[in-house]
Amino acid sequence: MEQISRARVGEFLRRLEEFDFSGALKLCTDSAVVWQNDGEGEQAMDKRLDHFKSFVTTVASLRYDVNHQVGEANEVFQQHVLRLEMTDGSSAEVHAAVYFHLDGELIHRIEEYVYTVPATSAA
Known part of the structure:
Protein backbone atom coordinates (compact mmCIF):
# COMPACT_ATOMS: atom_id res chain seq x y z
CA MET A 1 0.00 0.00 0.00
CA GLU A 2 2.94 2.36 0.64
CA GLN A 3 3.91 2.22 -3.04
CA ILE A 4 0.32 2.98 -4.04
CA SER A 5 0.21 5.98 -1.66
CA ARG A 6 3.50 7.39 -2.95
CA ALA A 7 2.47 6.79 -6.57
CA ARG A 8 -0.90 8.51 -5.99
CA VAL A 9 0.82 11.59 -4.49
CA GLY A 10 3.24 11.68 -7.44
CA GLU A 11 0.37 11.46 -9.90
CA PHE A 12 -1.48 14.25 -8.07
CA LEU A 13 1.55 16.55 -8.36
CA ARG A 14 2.04 15.70 -12.05
CA ARG A 15 -1.60 16.63 -12.72
CA LEU A 16 -1.01 20.01 -11.05
CA GLU A 17 2.14 20.53 -13.16
CA GLU A 18 0.00 19.91 -16.25
CA PHE A 19 -2.69 22.35 -15.02
CA ASP A 20 -5.10 19.38 -15.01
CA PHE A 21 -7.10 20.43 -11.96
CA SER A 22 -10.11 18.22 -12.69
CA GLY A 23 -7.77 15.25 -13.07
CA ALA A 24 -6.10 16.11 -9.75
CA LEU A 25 -9.50 16.32 -8.06
CA LYS A 26 -10.40 12.83 -9.33
CA LEU A 27 -7.47 11.49 -7.28
CA CYS A 28 -9.16 12.72 -4.09
CA THR A 29 -12.09 11.60 -1.98
CA ASP A 30 -15.32 13.59 -2.25
CA SER A 31 -14.71 14.99 1.25
CA ALA A 32 -10.99 15.75 0.78
CA VAL A 33 -9.64 18.86 2.52
CA VAL A 34 -6.48 20.95 2.46
CA TRP A 35 -4.98 22.95 5.32
CA GLN A 36 -2.20 25.42 4.61
CA ASN A 37 -0.36 27.84 6.87
CA ASP A 38 -1.33 30.75 4.60
CA GLY A 39 -4.13 31.92 6.87
CA GLU A 40 -6.89 30.42 4.74
CA GLY A 41 -7.38 27.56 7.19
CA GLU A 42 -8.93 24.28 6.12
CA GLN A 43 -10.71 24.24 2.76
CA ALA A 44 -12.49 21.64 0.68
CA MET A 45 -10.17 20.27 -2.01
CA ASP A 46 -12.28 21.62 -4.89
CA LYS A 47 -12.22 25.13 -3.39
CA ARG A 48 -8.46 24.93 -2.82
CA LEU A 49 -7.89 23.81 -6.40
CA ASP A 50 -10.05 26.72 -7.62
CA HIS A 51 -7.76 29.03 -5.61
CA PHE A 52 -4.70 27.32 -7.09
CA LYS A 53 -6.20 27.61 -10.58
CA SER A 54 -6.64 31.38 -10.19
CA PHE A 55 -3.11 31.67 -8.78
CA VAL A 56 -1.52 30.03 -11.81
CA THR A 57 -3.10 32.34 -14.39
CA THR A 58 0.23 34.20 -14.50
CA VAL A 59 2.34 31.03 -14.42
CA ALA A 60 3.87 29.69 -17.63
CA SER A 61 5.07 26.46 -16.00
CA LEU A 62 5.45 24.85 -12.63
CA ARG A 63 7.49 21.90 -11.40
CA TYR A 64 7.59 20.04 -8.10
CA ASP A 65 11.09 18.98 -7.11
CA VAL A 66 10.69 16.45 -4.30
CA ASN A 67 13.69 16.54 -1.96
CA HIS A 68 12.56 13.97 0.59
CA GLN A 69 9.63 11.57 0.79
CA VAL A 70 8.61 8.85 3.22
CA GLY A 71 5.44 6.84 3.20
CA GLU A 72 3.39 4.28 5.04
CA ALA A 73 0.20 2.47 4.16
CA ASN A 74 -2.03 5.55 4.02
CA HIS A 108 -8.28 12.55 1.75
CA ARG A 109 -6.32 15.28 3.56
CA ILE A 110 -3.33 17.50 2.81
CA GLU A 111 -1.53 19.61 5.39
CA GLU A 112 0.93 21.99 3.79
CA TYR A 113 3.50 24.21 5.48
CA VAL A 114 4.93 26.63 2.92
CA TYR A 115 7.51 29.37 2.62
CA THR A 116 7.52 31.44 -0.58
CA VAL A 117 10.78 32.84 -1.93
CA PRO A 118 10.06 36.16 -3.66
CA ALA A 119 10.06 36.22 -7.45
CA THR A 120 13.25 37.10 -9.27
CA SER A 121 13.20 39.26 -12.37
CA ALA A 122 13.85 37.89 -15.80
CA ALA A 123 17.46 38.32 -16.90
Whole structure:
Protein backbone atom coordinates (compact mmCIF):
# COMPACT_ATOMS: atom_id res chain seq x y z
CA MET A 1 0.00 0.00 0.00
CA GLU A 2 2.94 2.36 0.64
CA GLN A 3 3.91 2.22 -3.04
CA ILE A 4 0.32 2.98 -4.04
CA SER A 5 0.21 5.98 -1.66
CA ARG A 6 3.50 7.39 -2.95
CA ALA A 7 2.47 6.79 -6.57
CA ARG A 8 -0.90 8.51 -5.99
CA VAL A 9 0.82 11.59 -4.49
CA GLY A 10 3.24 11.68 -7.44
CA GLU A 11 0.37 11.46 -9.90
CA PHE A 12 -1.48 14.25 -8.07
CA LEU A 13 1.55 16.55 -8.36
CA ARG A 14 2.04 15.70 -12.05
CA ARG A 15 -1.60 16.63 -12.72
CA LEU A 16 -1.01 20.01 -11.05
CA GLU A 17 2.14 20.53 -13.16
CA GLU A 18 0.00 19.91 -16.25
CA PHE A 19 -2.69 22.35 -15.02
CA ASP A 20 -5.10 19.38 -15.01
CA PHE A 21 -7.10 20.43 -11.96
CA SER A 22 -10.11 18.22 -12.69
CA GLY A 23 -7.77 15.25 -13.07
CA ALA A 24 -6.10 16.11 -9.75
CA LEU A 25 -9.50 16.32 -8.06
CA LYS A 26 -10.40 12.83 -9.33
CA LEU A 27 -7.47 11.49 -7.28
CA CYS A 28 -9.16 12.72 -4.09
CA THR A 29 -12.09 11.60 -1.98
CA ASP A 30 -15.32 13.59 -2.25
CA SER A 31 -14.71 14.99 1.25
CA ALA A 32 -10.99 15.75 0.78
CA VAL A 33 -9.64 18.86 2.52
CA VAL A 34 -6.48 20.95 2.46
CA TRP A 35 -4.98 22.95 5.32
CA GLN A 36 -2.20 25.42 4.61
CA ASN A 37 -0.36 27.84 6.87
CA ASP A 38 -1.33 30.75 4.60
CA GLY A 39 -4.13 31.92 6.87
CA GLU A 40 -6.89 30.42 4.74
CA GLY A 41 -7.38 27.56 7.19
CA GLU A 42 -8.93 24.28 6.12
CA GLN A 43 -10.71 24.24 2.76
CA ALA A 44 -12.49 21.64 0.68
CA MET A 45 -10.17 20.27 -2.01
CA ASP A 46 -12.28 21.62 -4.89
CA LYS A 47 -12.22 25.13 -3.39
CA ARG A 48 -8.46 24.93 -2.82
CA LEU A 49 -7.89 23.81 -6.40
CA ASP A 50 -10.05 26.72 -7.62
CA HIS A 51 -7.76 29.03 -5.61
CA PHE A 52 -4.70 27.32 -7.09
CA LYS A 53 -6.20 27.61 -10.58
CA SER A 54 -6.64 31.38 -10.19
CA PHE A 55 -3.11 31.67 -8.78
CA VAL A 56 -1.52 30.03 -11.81
CA THR A 57 -3.10 32.34 -14.39
CA THR A 58 0.23 34.20 -14.50
CA VAL A 59 2.34 31.03 -14.42
CA ALA A 60 3.87 29.69 -17.63
CA SER A 61 5.07 26.46 -16.00
CA LEU A 62 5.45 24.85 -12.63
CA ARG A 63 7.49 21.90 -11.40
CA TYR A 64 7.59 20.04 -8.10
CA ASP A 65 11.09 18.98 -7.11
CA VAL A 66 10.69 16.45 -4.30
CA ASN A 67 13.69 16.54 -1.96
CA HIS A 68 12.56 13.97 0.59
CA GLN A 69 9.63 11.57 0.79
CA VAL A 70 8.61 8.85 3.22
CA GLY A 71 5.44 6.84 3.20
CA GLU A 72 3.39 4.28 5.04
CA ALA A 73 0.20 2.47 4.16
CA ASN A 74 -2.03 5.55 4.02
CA GLU A 75 0.35 8.45 4.67
CA VAL A 76 3.04 10.28 2.75
CA PHE A 77 5.23 13.05 4.09
CA GLN A 78 7.44 15.00 1.71
CA GLN A 79 9.54 18.09 1.40
CA HIS A 80 9.55 19.76 -1.99
CA VAL A 81 10.25 22.95 -3.85
CA LEU A 82 7.60 24.20 -6.24
CA ARG A 83 9.44 26.06 -9.00
CA LEU A 84 7.37 28.61 -10.89
CA GLU A 85 8.21 30.26 -14.20
CA MET A 86 5.95 33.26 -14.65
CA THR A 87 4.51 34.53 -17.92
CA ASP A 88 6.51 37.76 -17.51
CA GLY A 89 9.78 35.78 -17.44
CA SER A 90 10.36 35.98 -13.68
CA SER A 91 10.58 32.95 -11.44
CA ALA A 92 9.67 32.04 -7.87
CA GLU A 93 10.02 29.13 -5.46
CA VAL A 94 7.69 27.77 -2.82
CA HIS A 95 9.40 25.54 -0.26
CA ALA A 96 7.03 23.15 1.48
CA ALA A 97 6.68 20.31 3.93
CA VAL A 98 3.51 18.40 3.09
CA TYR A 99 1.58 15.60 4.78
CA PHE A 100 -0.82 13.57 2.63
CA HIS A 101 -3.39 11.24 4.21
CA LEU A 102 -5.07 8.75 1.92
CA ASP A 103 -8.32 6.86 2.29
CA GLY A 104 -7.82 3.72 0.25
CA GLU A 105 -6.16 4.87 -2.97
CA LEU A 106 -7.50 8.43 -2.84
CA ILE A 107 -6.08 11.53 -1.17
CA HIS A 108 -8.28 12.55 1.75
CA ARG A 109 -6.32 15.28 3.56
CA ILE A 110 -3.33 17.50 2.81
CA GLU A 111 -1.53 19.61 5.39
CA GLU A 112 0.93 21.99 3.79
CA TYR A 113 3.50 24.21 5.48
CA VAL A 114 4.93 26.63 2.92
CA TYR A 115 7.51 29.37 2.62
CA THR A 116 7.52 31.44 -0.58
CA VAL A 117 10.78 32.84 -1.93
CA PRO A 118 10.06 36.16 -3.66
CA ALA A 119 10.06 36.22 -7.45
CA THR A 120 13.25 37.10 -9.27
CA SER A 121 13.20 39.26 -12.37
CA ALA A 122 13.85 37.89 -15.80
CA ALA A 123 17.46 38.32 -16.90
